[in-house]
Amino acid sequence: MMRExxxxxxxxxxxxRRWRKGRGFSIKEIHEAGLTLHKARMLDLPIDKRRGTLHASNVQLLRSHCIVIPLxxxxxIGNEIALELKEVGVTSVQDLIYCDVDVLSTKIRxxxxxxxxxxxxxxxIVENL
Known part of the structure; x- marks a missing residue:
């Protein structure tokens, strides 16, 4: 089951003040939700670079969609290995999915x-959310 x-x-x-479906989220909304453009693209979120608006409802939608799952x-993966992974930049399950395992195996034990x-x-885990 994939996320919608x-x-x-x-x-x-x-x-x-009528609302319609937009082409994507503005860069301001993505940053306000605590995401980077790179991470938004990895999560396959639609991005509209032409929009400059910031709507609170879109920020809330992004935050609820991008829940961080602990390692x-x-x-x-216990607390010790999770701490080791965090030291090399892998802080969540989503980060682990997109990392290069060959490079990571040289950095941790x-x-x-x-x-x-x-x-x-x-x-x-991510597919079953």
Whole structure:
């Protein structure tokens, strides 16, 4: 089960306060939600670079959609290994999915095979949200 696509809500022009589905989230909304553009693209969020508005409802939607899942949710990762992963920049399950296991295995004391198993478990967790 994949996560459903979310879309930004924008107000219609000419001062009429009716809402319609927008092309994507503005850069201001993405930054206000605590995301970077790179992370938003990795999460496959629609981005509209032409919009300059900041709507609180869109920021709230982004925050609720991008819930950070702790590393300790994965079987085999305890507090000690989670701390080790955080020291090299992997702070959440989503970060673990997109990291290069060969590079990561040289930085921490886990093998590439173990990291691939953790990546698979992380993908399953994210897909089942």
């Amino acid at each position: 696509k979310i879309s930004a809500q924008v107000s219609r022009p000419m001062g009429i 300790t949710e994965i079987k085999g 886990s093998s590439a095979g173990t990291l691939k198993k953790w990546q698979l478990a992380a993908r399953i």
